[in-house]
Amino acid sequence: MDDFYKENILDHYRHPRNAGKLEHPTHSHEEHNPLCGDVIRMDLRVNEQNIIEEVAFTGKGCAISQASASMLTEMIQGKSLEEAKQIGKEEILEALGIEIGPVRLKCALLSLKVLKAGAYGLSEEDWNTDDEEW
Numbered sequence: 001m002d003d004f005y006k007e008n009i010l011d012h013y014r015h016p017r018n019a020g021k022l023e024h025p026t027h028s029h030e031e032h033n034p035l036c037g038d039v040i041r042m043d044l045r046v047n048e049q050n051i052i053e054e055v056a057f058t059g060k061g062c063a064i065s066q067a068s069a070s071m072l073t074e075m076i077q078g079k080s081l082e083e084a085k086q087i088g089k090e091e092i093l094e095a096l097g098i099e100i101g102p103v104r105l106k107c108a109l110l111s112l113k114v115l116k117a118g119a120y121g122l123s124e125e126d127w128n129t130d131d132e133e134w
């Protein structure tokens, strides 16, 4: 494992960016990863121009799940919903920067699942983590 990425993940885990809840979110969603016990809830405040003005998350679970949520909030803040929708599995894995096995993939992608379900109303069936498409 590359030390830089490992340190980066631990830094996000210990000092999560955009941690907390929003006062008046326009979108709010929570998902669980029963395999690992991870929970992530994400609040978005999207303005009339469809720009994500504010994002916050709360959660508990392993370092990978929480770090990926923290990284994702940094990626989407200030972006339009359309731009945020383009973020996929590859971007998350690239941000984490370490080798992720099939079991940990659920941890790594939980935050993305929360975003997609919360912001775009995609249902569980749309969320097959084995599907390269998403």
Ligand code: ZN
Residues within 6 Å of the ligand: 033, 036, 037, 038, 061, 062, 063, 064, 065, 106, 107
């Ligand atoms: Zn996990």
